[in-house]
Amino acid sequence: MSKSATNWSEAGDGFTQAFYVQQQAQLWFSEEIPIASDAADWRALSPAERQCYTRVSAGLNAMDTLQGEVGMPLLAAGEEDHQRKATLAMFAFMENVHARSYSMANKTFLSASEEREAFEWIEAQPHLQRKITAFRRLYEEGDALTRMMASCLLETALFYSGFFYPLYLAGQGKMSHMGEVFTLICADEALHGTYVGLLFQERFAALPEDEQAEVRARFEALAREFYENECGYTDEVYAALELASEVKKFVRYNFNICCDNLGLERLFPDEEVNPLVLNGIRTTGGTTHDFFSIKGAGGYSKIAVTPLTDAAVREAWDA
Template identity: 40%
Template sequence: MSYTYYEAINWNNVEDMIDKSTWEKLTEQFWLDTRIPLSNDLDDWRKMNDAEKRNIGLVFGGLTLLDTIQSESAIEAIRPDCRTQHEEAVLNNIQFMESVHAKSYSSIFSTLNTKAEIDEIFEWTNTNEYLQKKAETINEIYRTGTALQKKVASVFAETFLFYSGFYAPLYYLGNNKLANVAEIIKLIIRDESVHGTYIGYKFQLGFNELEEAEQNEMRDWMYDLLYDLYANEELYTELLYDDLGWTEDVKTFLRYNANKALMNLGMDPLFPDTANDVNPIVMNGISTGTSNHDFFSQVGNGYLLGAVEAMRDDDYLIGLDS
């Protein structure tokens, strides 16, 4: 008599091909912060004024907090509702890369900042009311939300909440400054693009199984959550960018990415802002391609890992009814 106590994962029999294509995309994109020559940006850093340096430190502190939540809480919250074994494997990959992202900011800090400055950044990060509010809002959903609500929280974090922090390095990249720091951000954006579309796709599978009344309830909850997060994000953006005079441009960027998050979830955009409204210097930098160079010699500031294409918004939104 034979029986199955535990089922071995079989990659030769994949139930959902999106799991396989996502695994392949993520492994093709693999990178580590230790391969980016951050010290090459020190000349640019020394020429920046105090307000610019302070802004960079604070935005990266905030990004570290968000990636810590995503690595420690998000995947653990989503994992119990996996549809396939292959989905769980993909989530394992995502969780590891979120830890890589969180660590990469510390590599930036150790290159650009003194120990005292780093301690000050983390003290600010761990006590700032706006950062802590979005951390609490997202993490409480991971703790107590439904399976679909947890996926919404993750997509909102990946595709919306990170972008107040991403704006500054992308802006500097467009002005030929901090190219290697910005390269790390571009690599993170490339990963987050896959994470957001993949988890959004899994959300849509579950959403389409709901009754109409349940769909309407979920949709209302989702938009209410986004309104609350955006209101907090406006205050956070004012705190970060008022001194530089960039606040309104950053808010436009946030609204554009909030729409992208909704689209990942198969929903209609909320705000009128489009790519044409975003500062073109930043849109140039947001391209998910990286500089092409020799991985082993560390020449340049990207990875040569075969032909890795940039992620498109519609890569996984196939065969789904919004």
């Protein structure tokens, strides 16, 4: 147990404080965004479109819950430096903010029975449950490098099968307030993936060459396994909308970003990705997320926060 205190007057490793300050600058809550104003757009979606939106959000909720409760806390526990622990703890907090935002969307757009159905779907969806089980095992049983690889794979690659559809709709001017929520979440995940990738690269560089080769092979095996599982998940979730091929391109694009963050060789060739979704993740130069200028870039501004009531939801729906 530590008997010292955090000294923020010291530069530390030279980069952690910048990430802490940036996450602080990006701090947001779903109550600050008038998502109920998307009620008319929601009603205009077809049943298949609403189901897809609900299910991608449900899957993201499940994985963000795991990342906030297990992944980030275990990454923090593996660090000795106080500044790093504090930064990872703030990241964990934001993962729970993300999970809550999906739940608030459920409260706004779904009936009680539809919401229950979404949670039941999480527990029954085989690819999602396989992913939850695998990541929990990697976090709880893996070494520090394995946990970092897992965290980057989840936040920089696998989340994006779920992000695709809300960003795709928002790019067409539909569900734009929820689209802003997803853009803010993407900015957070970009920050987290970049930071954890730097921690990984630091440890990786200290290994002898034979151990580096073993870690590279382990990462590629994990990445390929998770990619195949994500393709199965994507095929089921997007089947009715015939978007699975587009989603997989987006996922492969973000797998390559994950490799960049870890300083490892890219897994997939470059290919054209739907510009509507690329715009939603605020890319710069086609390869990295511009999280240092995100807040306010998409029109996000804080509103006066009042508790979300059933009456407010009904008013939005009746508008």
